Amino acid sequence: MNISVIIPCYNCEKFIEETVDSILKQSVLPLEIILINDNSSDNTLSILNNIEKKSEIIKIFDLKINKGPSFSRNYGASKSKEDYILFFDSDDLALPYLIEKSIKRFHELNDEFDDKYILSYCSYVQIDENSKVISGITKGIQTDPEEILGYEFLRNYISTSGVLIKKQFFYKANKFNESLEYAEDWDLWLRLAKEGGFCYIDEPLVMVRRSNNSVSFNLKNMQLGERLVLKQYSIDYIENAINRRKLPKYINTCDFVSMMFRLENYEEGFKRLKILSPNYEYYNIYFLLGLYYIKKSKLDLALDNFFKTIKLKENHGAALNNIGAIYLLKNNRTASLDFLNKALEYFPGFMDAKYNLNLLHNEEENINFKNVRFTLRELRDTLLKYNEG
Known part of the structure; x- marks a missing residue:
């Protein structure tokens, strides 16, 4: 597989070099690593220019206006030359066999199911700002191609970092929705799930960093984004997708x-x-x-x-x-x-x-329906880390 890695970069001076190094240490290297500076206000661009010297496969693009991660990822895809895109976030880390095992999984399932799989992803662990593991393994699920849409409606199993996609289907699904500020990744996975199956690697090959600067760290923002995504679908459409699960x-x-x-x-x-x-x-x-x-x-x-x-x-x-x-x-x-x-x-x-x-x-608190907190969904086996603000 000819692979382009795309990493949007915004105010990521603290982590971006470690992130790029984890890609450069892959057992199977991509053909290009595209880094998009999204008009950072810190020292990110200077660090990217130094990183570019590490390898001829690294390419830097500098946006003069801040556009957000969806635009940056779409822009990186438009500049990529390869048939497959591997998305990665600027503060996460890849284990050395991520690309090799993603390719292997693609081949295994597509040989069995006549090229019906268009995306691969893996399980992951969460790390803090010091790269210390702070969670167990967050797992996904392997399904037949026709089942994945129903599963994804109910819960997003996928971290953006480590997702490998056939570029033709990325465009067929109309790329990332640049009008969505939150849950834009889940929005794309749902549209891709209509096009083909998802390969799952049951091994934590990605370390997802949870810091105060992470967009997905804010629970209220993510819940708002989810509601906006769901409004795009009729209830009958969702029911049909869920009922296709075996x-x-x-x-x-x-x-x-x-x-x-x-x-x-x-x-x-x-x-x-x-x-x-x-x-x-x-x-x-x-x-x-x-x-x-x-x-x-x-x-x-x-x-x-x-x-x-x-x-x-x-x-x-x-x-x-x-x-x-x-x-x-x-x-x-x-x-x-x-x-x-x-x-x-x-x-x-x-x-x-x-x-x-x-x-x-809190003995002084007046307990009532408005201030107790009920949980309205069954929990994941491994909880994601969120900021409640």
Whole structure:
């Protein structure tokens, strides 16, 4: 594969050399590394000019107006000469076999599925500003080509760093949407998922840095971006995509209901859950029913369903937090403390549980529906690190 690596650079003087070095140390080198200085206000451009001397495959482009990462990535793609694009962020690190194993995975699956796979990605770990690992492994999922869109609607499994794409499909999917400030990567993955399958490498070959300057570090921004992306699709389109997954119908139905709840369509989702609940002992049915009753301020019914959830899946962090939040509202601080601590035992970085625990310890705080925090989605096995601001 002929590969161009594209790295947008904005005020990244602290990390960019280490990032580029991790690409230059690959067991299989790309044919070009394109670095786009997005009108940085720090010393980034000077550092890039020095980095350029390290290898003839490095090319620097300097934008005179700040345009944002989507524009920079699109601009880098327009300047690339190769058939495949590897995207990477300016503060992340690649392990030495990222490119080699991405190519190998592409060949394995496309030999089996007649070239239906157009993108590859891998699992990753998160690091802090000192390159110390601060998380377990965040994993993706390998699916058949027709399934990936349904999975991606429900959750973005992919970090932008390390994504390898056939350039023809990058353009067929209309590139990154430059009008989106957040979740622009997920927006592109959804459009690419309509074009072909995604190869997954179940090995953490990328280290994603979580710093205060990372765009995806801000939780509220990411949630806003997700809502803007979802508004582009009809509910029927989303349902059809989810139902193409090769899972039991009741699981697909529950996952679609969770999407309906995210889109504020609670009543129709509730109807579907009531049809399922007499027939299946599945923890997610009860978790979603609990969310519905929270929406209706029926705390006893919500509590009953969250208890049914943890009976079937004892480490369901979202249900444990929600039980703790309900007990907090009921002023049963002992029970609340117990369940919030259980949630944090399973998920030590769980922000909702930490927030509710702080609320519990604040004797002067007036506890009400507006200031407790419920968790509305099942948690990832490994939590992402976010700033709540």
